[in-house]
Amino acid sequence: MDLRASNRRALALVSELIAALRPEQLGLPTPCSAWTVGDLLRHMISQNKRFAAAARGEDADAACPLDGGELGDDPAATYRDSADLAVAAYLVEDIAGRRMVLEELPGPLPALVAISFHFTDSLVHGWDVARSIGVPFQPPDELSGAALGIGSRIPDGARGPGGAFGPAVEPVSSAGDFDRLLCLVGRDPYWASPVT
Secondary structure, three states: HHHHHHHHHHHHHHHHHHHHHOOOHOOOOOOOOOOHHHHHHHHHHHHHHHHHHOOOOOOHHHOOOOOOOOOOOOOHHHHHHHHHHHHHOOOOHHHHEEEOOOOOOOEEEEHHHHHHHHHHHHHHHHHHHHHHHHHOOOOOHHHHHHHHHHOOOOOHEOOOOOEOOOOOOOOOOOOOOOHHHHHHHOOOOOOOOOOO
């Protein structure tokens, strides 16, 4: 499944959200309990840079340490620039025939599969930032549906202690696709920051 166009839209939505972030919000807690908003942004920036490097066939660790993205003087611009790197790297003509290698992925993966993970991760972390700063974030139905399809393939072994995701949360019966995705990746869709 080629989700490059969806990924580009997701990154644009998240860039728009982050553009509204105020410097004093960088220390706020997030649904990722070990991270502040600033920590989460560093992770997101590093993921954009690392996935871009891997798509180009370069060493992701040399491009950016895992979760080591720098915020710079303008975190919104830094995020946007990192997102642009990923979008550009995914546009190469032979991307479908490439494999991507990243420490955070389970071995070399076909590039289009890796890009689908980046797409889903970007939407979920966009929601994390939005909830942390108290603003709405609801991706369009087609993006939510595509991300739910990716999220539904997460193996149980990737959840819980030592995994990339928390234990799945049971969604309410009326939950839409995006809330169901959040539940699959261990988020409580009703989480609210205690300080916003």
